[in-house]
Amino acid sequence: MFSEAESDPSLSKERFKAQEVRLRTALLQAQYALLQRADRSLLIVVAGIDGAGKGDTINLLNEWMDPRHIRTLAYGEPTPEAAQRPPLWRYWNELPPRGRIGIVFGSWYAPLLAEAGRKHPRERRIEEGIAQARRFEAQLAANGVQLIKLWYHLSRDAQAVRVERLSANPATAWQVAPVDRKVNRRFGRIRDAAKRVLSQTDAPHAPWEVVPSADDPLRTVRTAEAVLRALRRRAAPRVARVHTSPPSGRLRIPDLLAGLDYGARVEKDAYEDQLAQLQSRLALAVRTPAFDQRSLVLVFEGQDAAGKGGAIRRVTHALDARQFDILPIAAPAPHELARPHLWRFWRNVPAQGRIAIFDRSWYGRVLVERVERLAAPAEWRRAYGEINDFEAQLSANGAIVVKFWLAVTPDVQLERFREREASPFKNFKITPDDWRNRKKWKAYADAANEMIARTSTAAAPWRLVAANDKRHARLQVLRYVVEALEAHA
Amino acid sequence: MFSEAESDPSLSKERFKAQEVRLRTALLQAQYALLQRADRSLLIVVAGIDGAGKGDTINLLNEWMDPRHIRTLAYGEPTPEAAQRPPLWRYWNELPPRGRIGIVFGSWYAPLLAEAGRKHPRERRIEEGIAQARRFEAQLAANGVQLIKLWYHLSRDAQAVRVERLSANPATAWQVAPVDRKVNRRFGRIRDAAKRVLSQTDAPHAPWEVVPSADDPLRTVRTAEAVLRALRRRAAPRVARVHTSPPSGRLRIPDLLAGLDYGARVEKDAYEDQLAQLQSRLALAVRTPAFDQRSLVLVFEGQDAAGKGGAIRRVTHALDARQFDILPIAAPAPHELARPHLWRFWRNVPAQGRIAIFDRSWYGRVLVERVERLAAPAEWRRAYGEINDFEAQLSANGAIVVKFWLAVTPDVQLERFREREASPFKNFKITPDDWRNRKKWKAYADAANEMIARTSTAAAPWRLVAANDKRHARLQVLRYVVEALEAHA
Numbered sequence: 001m002f003s004e005a006e007s008d009p010s011l012s013k014e015r016f017k018a019q020e021v022r023l024r025t026a027l028l029q030a031q032y033a034l035l036q037r038a039d040r041s042l043l044i045v046v047a048g049i050d051g052a053g054k055g056d057t058i059n060l061l062n063e064w065m066d067p068r069h070i071r072t073l074a075y076g077e078p079t080p081e082a083a084q085r086p087p088l089w090r091y092w093n094e095l096p097p098r099g100r101i102g103i104v105f106g107s108w109y110a111p112l113l114a115e116a117g118r119k120h121p122r123e124r125r126i127e128e129g130i131a132q133a134r135r136f137e138a139q140l141a142a143n144g145v146q147l148i149k150l151w152y153h154l155s156r157d158a159q160a161v162r163v164e165r166l167s168a169n170p171a172t173a174w175q176v177a178p179v180d181r182k183v184n185r186r187f188g189r190i191r192d193a194a195k196r197v198l199s200q201t202d203a204p205h206a207p208w209e210v211v212p213s214a215d216d217p218l219r220t221v222r223t224a225e226a227v228l229r230a231l232r233r234r235a236a237p238r239v240a241r242v243h244t245s246p247p248s249g250r251l252r253i254p255d256l257l258a259g260l261d262y263g264a265r266v267e268k269d270a271y272e273d274q275l276a277q278l279q280s281r282l283a284l285a286v287r288t289p290a291f292d293q294r295s296l297v298l299v300f301e302g303q304d305a306a307g308k309g310g311a312i313r314r315v316t317h318a319l320d321a322r323q324f325d326i327l328p329i330a331a332p333a334p335h336e337l338a339r340p341h342l343w344r345f346w347r348n349v350p351a352q353g354r355i356a357i358f359d360r361s362w363y364g365r366v367l368v369e370r371v372e373r374l375a376a377p378a379e380w381r382r383a384y385g386e387i388n389d390f391e392a393q394l395s396a397n398g399a400i401v402v403k404f405w406l407a408v409t410p411d412v413q414l415e416r417f418r419e420r421e422a423s424p425f426k427n428f429k430i431t432p433d434d435w436r437n438r439k440k441w442k443a444y445a446d447a448a449n450e451m452i453a454r455t456s457t458a459a460a461p462w463r464l465v466a467a468n469d470k471r472h473a474r475l476q477v478l479r480y481v482v483e484a485l486e487a488h489a
Numbered sequence: 490m491f492s493e494a495e496s497d498p499s500l501s502k503e504r505f506k507a508q509e510v511r512l513r514t515a516l517l518q519a520q521y522a523l524l525q526r527a528d529r530s531l532l533i534v535v536a537g538i539d540g541a542g543k544g545d546t547i548n549l550l551n552e553w554m555d556p557r558h559i560r561t562l563a564y565g566e567p568t569p570e571a572a573q574r575p576p577l578w579r580y581w582n583e584l585p586p587r588g589r590i591g592i593v594f595g596s597w598y599a600p601l602l603a604e605a606g607r608k609h610p611r612e613r614r615i616e617e618g619i620a621q622a623r624r625f626e627a628q629l630a631a632n633g634v635q636l637i638k639l640w641y642h643l644s645r646d647a648q649a650v651r652v653e654r655l656s657a658n659p660a661t662a663w664q665v666a667p668v669d670r671k672v673n674r675r676f677g678r679i680r681d682a683a684k685r686v687l688s689q690t691d692a693p694h695a696p697w698e699v700v701p702s703a704d705d706p707l708r709t710v711r712t713a714e715a716v717l718r719a720l721r722r723r724a725a726p727r728v729a730r731v732h733t734s735p736p737s738g739r740l741r742i743p744d745l746l747a748g749l750d751y752g753a754r755v756e757k758d759a760y761e762d763q764l765a766q767l768q769s770r771l772a773l774a775v776r777t778p779a780f781d782q783r784s785l786v787l788v789f790e791g792q793d794a795a796g797k798g799g800a801i802r803r804v805t806h807a808l809d810a811r812q813f814d815i816l817p818i819a820a821p822a823p824h825e826l827a828r829p830h831l832w833r834f835w836r837n838v839p840a841q842g843r844i845a846i847f848d849r850s851w852y853g854r855v856l857v858e859r860v861e862r863l864a865a866p867a868e869w870r871r872a873y874g875e876i877n878d879f880e881a882q883l884s885a886n887g888a889i890v891v892k893f894w895l896a897v898t899p900d901v902q903l904e905r906f907r908e909r910e911a912s913p914f915k916n917f918k919i920t921p922d923d924w925r926n927r928k929k930w931k932a933y934a935d936a937a938n939e940m941i942a943r944t945s946t947a948a949a950p951w952r953l954v955a956a957n958d959k960r961h962a963r964l965q966v967l968r969y970v971v972e973a974l975e976a977h978a
Contacts (some may be wrong), residue, residue: 028917068848081569158770280663316551
């Protein structure tokens with residue numbers, strides 16, 4: 001894997017000059033083709049031996065291509081805001097829109113390579129890191145983010161010579177970081193770690209390319225060629241299935257919605273009583289010191305007029321306005337459509353100690369987008385695994401995730417639609433869309449049942465709430481929220 | 490100002506019921522009118538005596554209007570990311586787009602009222618806080634953000650009774666915050682502080698309305714009426730001029746661009762030498778502990794083909810990729826056009842210890858938008874003051890702001906245009922727009938001269954760089970950056 005790079009090949013100045021015009025022209029053309037088609041973006045992951053000159057890659061690519069459409073995304077130690085969220089949050093957050101190029105320094109491979117290069121690496125962390133990188137990249141590739149990963153490599157001796165040469169000259173000494181000097185002693189370990197990580201994360205949709213780096217002209221040409229190959233790849237290659245949970249094949253989908261007790265009712269006095277008690281418990285549960293290390297993610301889905309808004313207000317009534325965000329989810333805006341569908345939700349992942357309430361959510365992908373054919377079957381089928389992976393990351397980071405399906409029966413929905421139409425201040429809640437959706441009751445119910453079957457996990461369970469009686473539904477929602485919080489206190 | 494509210498008026502349940510339908514219907518209609526016209530947004534600032542029930546306002550407005558188009562923006566102590574930026578950053582950051590409503594809790598008045606309510610208030614801070622609030626609100630109002638500010642008020646006794654009543658019931662005791670109990674003792678001081686701050690920040694485009702709060706039905710009705718009035722205000726009332734710097738009237742505009750020494754040249758050897766030295770000094774200057782408390786904002790403007798990109802790369806070559814962001818500024822996207830023009834720049838204000846490099850900038854408002862008539866004369870004229878205010882806030886927060894105008898003469902531009910057209914990898918840099926702009930040379934030069942005259946401040950100076958010789962220009966840019974950094978070390 002590294003044998004060519006460690007032979008430290010070079011390129012004469014003349015041969016470099018001969019290639020430069022061709023490469024620059026081709027790179028630019030390919031970049032403009034990307035911009036114009038705008039059906040995908042390109043992420044260039046830059047990694048490699050410290051002191052191999054990978055930092056020069058930014059300037060090179062910005063000089064050879066049109067820098068107005070390139071964004072350098074360089075990550076060091078996590079900032080406080082990043083430290084309070086899942087590790088991949090910061091990468092999700094800055095994904096370039098379609099048509100654009102992102103250059104990623106300090107990628108998700110940085111902690112993984114650091115772990116693998118330790119004297120006593122922790123196997124489980126490495127395995128998990130590799131699996132997570134594979135899932136992340138598969139999801140990006142499937143959603144229009146092309147990937148190319150560059151590993152800058154050279155021999156141990158050439159690395160030492162390079163660092164020495166830069167250090168000796170006062171004008172270039174600042175380019176040498178302390179870590180560059182340590183590489184030599186640990187070269188063997190770094191090399192073995194890279195070999196393992198690279199070989200296990202190489203994929204047709206996210207290939208690694210080793211760039212020989214001892215010689216500046218050759219490093220430049222090889223970088224350009226690798227980026228060019230990535231830009232020219234026709235379509236996203238078939239992404240290997242890496243989502244293993246849930247079984248994406250056949251599954252018996254039980255009609256859980258049909259099995260709910262729609263007759264459940266709560267009388268007014270009992271309601272007022274229990275409501276106050278539950279709100280009081282909720283208020284306490286989010287004010288414990290333990291909650292400072294956690295966060296709460298509530299998802300509200302359900303048929304139209306099932307009472308999501310009312311249930312949400314009974315929850316927020318017990319909360320401090322500074323602690324929560326209500327996020328009403330509508331159709332995606334153009335800059336959101338230009339990224340993978342989970343992007344806009346990743347951006348709203350709450351920090352520790354905070355609460356995010358989604359009024360509709362990422363489940364739109366497998367509900368409205370499925371039923372209304374806004375997403376292709378391959379897209380919404382893939383989304384179950386993508387969503388489970390997303391929620392698993394939230395949960396692993398300390399988030400308590402509870403998802404509600406508020407269920408009404410068709411007759412109650414009809415009653416509420418009519419009531420809404422008759423009310424001067426509720427008729428805004430009813431639109432021709434609602435009547436259209438109602439005609440597709442069965443299709444939506446099937447989609448909901450399948451969604452519940454495929455995305456109800458221990459870490460992020462669906463809570464089905466019979467909502468023909470609003471009081472009953474509101475208490476149930478509060479009870480589930482309070483129980484989830486108290487279980488994690 | 491508070492006499493009505495301190496008489497603790499109330500409304501009977503019957504009279505409330507009689508008004509409810511009318512108010513809810515009117516509020517909804519007004520909200521939908523706002524959504525459909527989409528030429529402005531509404532910010533509802535909620536403040537008042539603690540324990541006056543202002544928290545209920547969120548639930549009320551979300552219940553009475555369509556909550557999908559309302560965003561609650563509640564602020565407590567600044568988060569780490571906010572603490573590293575100017576105080577108004579977090580409010581700018583989350584401005585709702587046109588058509589939408591934002592409810593602001595913990596607004597820019599919170600620190601101001603806290604200061605004014607101290608036993609020994611620091612006069613200068615209060616004066617500055619008031620002036621800043623006035624400037625901020627004038628800018629918002631002039632840019633399509635309607636404002637209404639609600640002050641929830643009640644008598645000292647009624648406040649105590651209300652807190653007592655909530656505390657006595659275990660089911661509502663959680664609603665009482667420790668601060669609510671302290672109000673009574675300090676009532677007089679809080680009241681006087683509010684009186685001063687409110688009277689000095691009341692403006693036709695951002696009025697304060699005092700809401701009597703001892704009685705729930707009356708508080709509800711008055712809140713609804715105030716919001717309704719704000720929604721119904723026809724157009725933004727004439728915004729009083731509050732930007733006093735620079736003098737917005739007549740000013741002799743010197744032709745500074747004409748006075749540059751365009752013949753300045755640097756030979757290759759001297760260039761290489763000085764370049765390495767300056768990059769080395771730059772590398773050191775941004776790695777000092779002092780810089781951790783500062784940030785660097787570089788703005789690059791200039792004629793087409795003046796060499797902005799090349800100059801930027803000579804700067805970034807000395808920087809760690811993890812420390813800077815290059816922000817190429819193009820025409821605003823739809824979600825950016827839906828906010829005040831400085832919004833997208835506020836969002837990219839660097840945290841402490843970081844560097845933001847703008848390749849074109851907020852000055853587009855007074856350059857291309859002025860010359861191409863994309864902004865009305867009132868808009869671009871107003872922008873000088875808005876920009877000075879923005880940069881003053883950056884600087885007051887520790888940012889070192891340096892703005893470059895790279896200047897070439899028409900003949901050199903022509904030469905570079907032709908050279909670009911002839912080069913297979915540079916012709917992307919030349920578009921029909923460039924030739925069109927070139928024909929408006931005089932108009933752009935006039936705009937640039939006026940911009941320089943009106944926005945060159947001690948805190949954020951313009952540096953005019955003769956750029957007919959690229960080497961000379963690059964060294965000049967580096968020298969100005971290094972000197973600015975070293976002066977603040």
